[in-house]
Amino acid sequence: MNVTVFSTLAFERPFLERANAGRHEVRFYEAALTGQTAPLAQGALAVSVFGPDDLSAPVLEQLWAHGVRYVLVRAAGTDQVDLPAAHRLGLRVAHVPDYSPHAIAEHAVALMLALARHLRRADQQLRANDFCLDKLIGFELHNKTVGIVGVGHIGAALAGILHGFGCRLLGEDVQPNPDLARRYGLAYVALPELCARADIISLHTPLTAQTRHLFNDQVLSQMKPGAMLINTGRGGVLDTAAALRALDSGRLGYLGLDVYEAEKGLFFANHTRDPLRDAVFALLLTFPNVLVTGHQGYLTREALTNIAEATVASLDEWASGVPADHEL
CATH class of the missing domain: 3.40.50.720 (NAD(P)-binding Rossmann-like Domain)
Known part of the structure; x- marks a missing residue:
């Protein structure tokens, strides 16, 4: 052929x-x-x-x-x-x-750990010969509540990893998998309850007309103050402008992205000689509590x-x- x-x-x-x-x-x-x-x-x-x-x-x-x-x-x-x-x-x-659901799930956890332990800032400080620890106090994943939005193959793999960390697990999906409740104690709840209870939320839902900008101003406002949001699914599930507003207000404490709703024409190419014309993306990168990778979650x-x-x-x-x- x-x-x-x-x-x-x-x-x-x-x-x-x-x-x-x-x-x-x-x-x-x-x-x-x-x-x-x-x-x-x-x-x-x-x-x-x-x-x-x-x-x-x-x-x-x-x-x-x-x-x-x-x-x-x-x-x-x-x-x-x-x-x-x-x-x-x-x-x-x-x-x-x-x-490989494990590739994406492991990358999501990598973003969680890097944000929780301020690894980006730590690396920058060390390279500048600054070994002070004052701004690097993080938190443990153990005993935290993690909400998984979209509990398919990737979400299930993530649940297994986080169960090993000792996390409490919540899930939201149109087709609940009872096996995950038995194996990992994952409780399926409605999205507003998941947002209200979770310390960390990880997005793994497919992008459809119903899920586009699912995480908008209203849903972000339902999250716990200072909570972490991770998106390794589809960029369009998160309204980036709304995320910037939540970061600016302090409602969103940490944001980890491997996907971006306007990544087409930006990701998968070398733009070192080009000016960054995406003002929204440029603003996103100014926040020290934001970590972005260029759609490399699958890259194993x-x-x-x-x-x-x-x-x-x-x-x-x-x-x-x-x-x-x-x-x-």
């Missing part, structure tokens, strides 16, 4: 090539899929895409016209894909839902291997004339 891969990141190409092992004819492009770059898929039966790519109806129509019949998303989230348009055209779409050897293997497995299944395991 001929495949065009868009938004190819240099570090992921070896994983994809190793998983493919020459079975499919693959063309790699660093360029993101847009209306202008869609012609690069001419002659390909399938395209593989990532977060920066545009899969709106007009682009999907172009892909179809160029002969593309299959779309592979190298991620769990598919909010950039107009699925109704894809289905209307007859395009088959698959994603990688379970590449294990997760990259799983993503590549699942992507090629879907191609193999389609080439064999059967539906892909993770077809949408």
